[in-house]
Amino acid sequence: MAEEKPDIGKLVDEAAKAIGLAIAPAYRDNVILNYQRSLAIAAPLLAVNLDDELTPAPVYRP
Amino acid sequence: MSDPISADATASEIARAVADGTVKAVAVVEAALARIAASEPTVNAFTDIVAARARKRAAEVDAGGTKGPLAGVPFAVKNLFDIAGIATRAGSKINNDNPPAARDGALIRRLEEAGAILVGGLNMGEYAYDFTGENAHYGPSRNPHDPTRMTGGSSGGSGAAVASGEVPLALGSDTNGSIRVPSALCGLFGLKPTYGRLSRAGSFPFVDAFDHLGPLARSAEDLALAFDAMQGPDPDDPVCTTRAAIPTLPLLHEGVGALRIAMAGDYFLQGAEPQALAVVEIAAHALSAATQPVILPDAAAARAAAYVITAIEGAALHLPRLKSRPQDFDPDTRERFMAGALLPGSWYVKAQRFRRRYREAVLKLFDDVDVILAPATPCSAPKLGQKMMTIDGVELAVRANLGMYTQPISFIGLPVAVAPMQHPGPMPLGVQIIAKPFNEQAVLRVAHWLQKQGIANAERGKL
Numbered sequence: 001m002a003e004e005k006p007d008i009g010k011l012v013d014e015a016a017k018a019i020g021l022a023i024a025p026a027y028r029d030n031v032i033l034n035y036q037r038s039l040a041i042a043a044p045l046l047a048v049n050l051d052d053e054l055t056p057a058p059v060y061r062p
Numbered sequence: 063m064s065d066p067i068s069a070d071a072t073a074s075e076i077a078r079a080v081a082d083g084t085v086k087a088v089a090v091v092e093a094a095l096a097r098i099a100a101s102e103p104t105v106n107a108f109t110d111i112v113a114a115r116a117r118k119r120a121a122e123v124d125a126g127g128t129k130g131p132l133a134g135v136p137f138a139v140k141n142l143f144d145i146a147g148i149a150t151r152a153g154s155k156i157n158n159d160n161p162p163a164a165r166d167g168a169l170i171r172r173l174e175e176a177g178a179i180l181v182g183g184l185n186m187g188e189y190a191y192d193f194t195g196e197n198a199h200y201g202p203s204r205n206p207h208d209p210t211r212m213t214g215g216s217s218g219g220s221g222a223a224v225a226s227g228e229v230p231l232a233l234g235s236d237t238n239g240s241i242r243v244p245s246a247l248c249g250l251f252g253l254k255p256t257y258g259r260l261s262r263a264g265s266f267p268f269v270d271a272f273d274h275l276g277p278l279a280r281s282a283e284d285l286a287l288a289f290d291a292m293q294g295p296d297p298d299d300p301v302c303t304t305r306a307a308i309p310t311l312p313l314l315h316e317g318v319g320a321l322r323i324a325m326a327g328d329y330f331l332q333g334a335e336p337q338a339l340a341v342v343e344i345a346a347h348a349l350s351a352a353t354q355p356v357i358l359p360d361a362a363a364a365r366a367a368a369y370v371i372t373a374i375e376g377a378a379l380h381l382p383r384l385k386s387r388p389q390d391f392d393p394d395t396r397e398r399f400m401a402g403a404l405l406p407g408s409w410y411v412k413a414q415r416f417r418r419r420y421r422e423a424v425l426k427l428f429d430d431v432d433v434i435l436a437p438a439t440p441c442s443a444p445k446l447g448q449k450m451m452t453i454d455g456v457e458l459a460v461r462a463n464l465g466m467y468t469q470p471i472s473f474i475g476l477p478v479a480v481a482p483m484q485h486p487g488p489m490p491l492g493v494q495i496i497a498k499p500f501n502e503q504a505v506l507r508v509a510h511w512l513q514k515q516g517i518a519n520a521e522r523g524k525l
Binding site: 019020022023024030032034045046047054055056 | 258360362363365366367369370373381384385388389393396397398400401402403404405409411412413414415416417418419421459462
């Protein structure tokens, strides 16, 4: 079954409502554009498989 | 040796001339203030000039009150550093309404204890969420090599102030590349030290996981001089290391013969204009780098993870202001912050988990090499206002992609110097010189060697 494309506009509207962030109509299109850009840029990370045992370092040391 | 009151003088040259009595600190500071007045209409590097304070301080240096290694050297700081008596703008209109800072940031204090003289605060991209140096509130900083072009950001004023010769030394911050991108695009030496090496106390944060502070200058020696003066533990920054300082200046002239050097391959050889990659080849050839590049595994995922952590941490920091004063944000940051506030939390956790794996894999590379070379930016400075760029036939957003090669490095806190490379093109390009944590000495040695060979050179912009 083909994966359904998310409705980013709806997602932005509802998620913003959930955290009490009012997005003025003048800003909305650009917020959606940036959300879509984030989806594209995050893709290589989301494609990585991580072992369950891999936890974030609780104290980060470089 | 440059005239110590000229625009070409480096911090080291000024400090030597003040120390041996050739020139007075007062004269050096007056000359810097005059250059700032003359250049600002073109480069727009400064938002705050503290002339009275600088003159008073210079008189104290001349009276023998300070004999440090930076005595008499004028410097300026990105305006996210606290300057006593001035609101810490962090590039924003909103924070300019805050009360004035009660004291200077830790690194300003350390440089002044070493004799340097603060002359002002510098323009920057709003809240450091920027690779361009543009700012809707205060105007863009402009590249001294071509004022119609970007300085790079977010430490854009730092790049413009040093590359124009207003001051020989500036401090910036680097979360994803904000020291390295303007250093490369303005043709400067820049140092992003190891995460936690320099105190961030008294600076406005962006992304705690990646925030670093460091210097920009026109010589590698000046970076070492400033870096050594700023090292040391600081309980006011919980991330600041308790390791003892490791001075870099004494070993700067040791050469590069003992260092194992390689280029970064794969991700770091793709997606750039040919000249941006060619300057890395030039450095690698001169340094007799290994013929086989090293591969930073999953660098594209590292860049993605850095992006995700930045978007979510940055948005979380600014969410109260996004709710209360959205109209007062720079439009170029506002909607990116808003989108970041809505990204899934699971992405953030995955990015942090991935970060541990990536760090372990990259640190292993340093069993076989001491220094890794990589491009600093995918292209030279874009035009001011330019939103999109085409590289390798692919259309990319300028803001999101100028840091594509810097993000996978700061993501795990490695020390990096940028060296401005000599090349035939009209605008500067830089190379990243990367080492394992706390090996700033190696990256500065390589940068210094490249400069001494005439392969790297920080020419002043001819305004």
